[in-house]
Amino acid sequence: MLTGRIVEVEAYLGSGDAAAHSAAGCTARNSVLFGPPGHAYVYFIYGNHYCLNVSCLPDGEAGCILIRALEPRLGIKEMARKRGLAEDIAANTTGKISTHLRALTNGPGKLAQAFGITRERDNGKDMTSRESDLFIAEDGFAPPKIQVTPRIGITKSAEQPLRYIIAGNEFVSRKVLTQRRG
DNA sequence: ATATCGATTATCT
């Protein structure tokens, strides 16, 4: 089993959000977004990568959360293998977080590859049930602080503060502008 | 450290 803690997400709104895939209405690609909440919307982008979203709003309303980064928990070696990285490097018994460990799941395309998520296999899966082979569950961790920033990598509606990260977490896809150096 | 750039294809106009 592979598990990771969600540390970074972005919201794509059901209406009035030009950056959302649902902005132009329901198509074959995005139909999951218009279905019931809690289901996987997986799309293929830039001819290379898959990205995982979860539908959120009630049946009939499009809207979703893009999962942008995870803190790897269980199955680190398997994730490294799927990512094409050396397995032993990821086995960090030292407690220090290596760049290789970070590289497993600190981006939407990376985490999809680490988990072997594809549109063909996973689009439409119910992510609310532990019976599903792809699901979200509560792990009891209470984030110290949630930070909100603009979304990343989009050209439309780029100013809206709809990206949510666990403040200070080492596995977010980009370091936030913090005052380093004194 | 930050910036720019090429890869590669499903999807929509």
Place this chain on the structure above:
DNA sequence: GATAATCGATATG
């Protein structure tokens, strides 16, 4: 035919 919610490599200060 153009576009895209990315990544990894390369270049530059």
